[in-house]
Amino acid sequence: MADEVEPGHVRVRLDLSYDGKDFSGWAKQREGQRTVQGEIEDALRTVTRSGRTYELTVAGRTDSGVHARGQVAHVDLPVEVWAEHREKLLRRLAGRLPHDVRVWKAEEAPAGFNARFSAVWRRYAYRVTDDPGGVDPLLRSHVLWHDWQLDVEAMNAASAGLLGEHDFAAYCKRREGATTIRTLQRFDWERGADGIVTATVRADAFCHNMVRSLVGALLFVGDGHRGVEWPAKVLAAGVRDSAVHVVRPHGLTLEEVAYPVDELLAARSREARNKRSLGEAGCC
Known part of the structure; x- marks a missing residue:
């Protein structure tokens, strides 16, 4: 399950914003399409001097041209990578990212946190x-x-x-x-x-x-x-x-994007994965 962080890794919450005008949306696409996810993942790989790409999970995928002021994502980094770069990560990302996307906060996420499924x-x-x-x-x-x-x-x-x-x-x-x-x-x-x-x-x-x-x-x-x-x-x-x-x-x-208190993060994530039915909800 995506809420279970691999041994030897740390889940990091990223709070970010971007001007969507020149992006083909959030999600990575075919080569040649500029996306928010692609820019941040490239920047992370560069500033951590990693030979691999650490993939992001986002709270809500935005379409081409849509902006974000309060977007949230998470990324799972090896413990040693996080320990080495955590103190200077924001400043290094600011120096590497283009001017239309910024990461404002990068901190270790509480247990059970999933940027997408834990959101209320x-x-x-x-x-x-x-x-x-x-x-x-x-x-x-x-x-x-x-x-x-x-x-x-x-x-x-x-x-x-x-x-x-x-x-x-x-x-x-x-x-x-x-x-x-x-x-x-x-x-x-x-x-x-x-x-x-x-x-x-x-x-x-x-x-x-x-x-x-x-x-x-x-x-x-x-x-x-x-x-x-x-x-x-x-x-x-x-x-x-x-x-x-x-x-x-x-x-x-x-x-x-809003999240419950830390103690309810995992439960919210499980609930959000269930396919919803109006009949089951007894509504309307």
């Missing part, structure tokens, strides 16, 4: 502006321009109808063998003093394209093209609706 929730933010003049050029890589005035109150009313545990198949790109049942814990919108409208979306986990699909549906409500009840009706239908637009990735940022 992930929180994303999606930022959009409806300013008729467009996006501030200094924010253009992190804020979507929506060319219609948005009614934040209507968007919040519609978002409330999606909260709870549901099968989000209507808002996810299906993957073979993967469940689309998720618990949406928070989904709300707020317009800041600068006019930027920020969606905060928190769930135990997200399926592929879920956040960007939810945002796309709610923008249709906000600009008056659909009624407040429409997103919940799409959810209940349980199938992809061609009217649900997957918004562009650059407005999306992974803000935070």
